Amino acid sequence: MGALSALEEALASRWEAIWARVLDKDPVELLDALRTECDSNAVVCAEGRVLVPNAYDVALADEIHDELTRRGGRVGQAITDSLVRHAERHGYEWAGPLAVHIARVSDVPNGRYHVTSRVMPHVSAAEFPHAG
Numbered sequence: 001m002g003a004l005s006a007l008e009e010a011l012a013s014r015w016e017a018i019w020a021r022v023l024d025k026d027p028v029e030l031l032d033a034l035r036t037e038c039d040s041n042a043v044v045c046a047e048g049r050v051l052v053p054n055a056y057d058v059a060l061a062d063e064i065h066d067e068l069t070r071r072g073g074r075v076g077q078a079i080t081d082s083l084v085r086h087a088e089r090h091g092y093e094w095a096g097p098l099a100v101h102i103a104r105v106s107d108v109p110n111g112r113y114h115v116t117s118r119v120m121p122h123v124s125a126a127e128f129p130h131a132g
Contacts, residue, residue: 030058031079033115034100035086041117042092052087054094055120059105060113068102076102095119 034056042052058079060068068075080100087094099120108114 030064030113030115031082033113034058034079034083037115037117038083038086038092039090042090048091050090050092051095052092053117053119054096054098055118056083056098056100057116057118058100058102058113059108059115060102061108061111062104062106064112065102065104076100096121 037056038052042050044050079102080098083100084098086092096119105114
């Protein structure tokens with residue numbers, strides 16, 4: 001493992017430790033679930049080119065959603081940033097512009113969160129009549 005890669009892993013581990021202390025274990029598990037979803041749907045298109053879905057839906061149980069949203073917009077950005085760093089570490093390419101949608105869902109299968117992904121095609125602003 002190169003020095004830069006070791007540094008990236010150390011920083012990622014430190015970031016996750018901070019999340020664990022601040023928000024208990026759920027956010028770390030949520031980040032792991034996002035990474036697993038990304039890895040599980042990676043498609044090798046050509047030698048050295050691996051595409052991953054660009055749209056992620058995170059369904060949060062009421063209490064988890066409340067806890068995360070109390071902390072403001074930085075949580076959504078932190079989740080997205082973590083996913084971006086994961087893709088960079090693995091050399092993944094997004095199938096289009098990245099979007100992470102977080103929603104409150106009352107009947108989450110494991111009682112905390114559920115993550116899904118899909119390829120969302122890029123939609124040009126020119127397709128919207130009022131876009132500037």
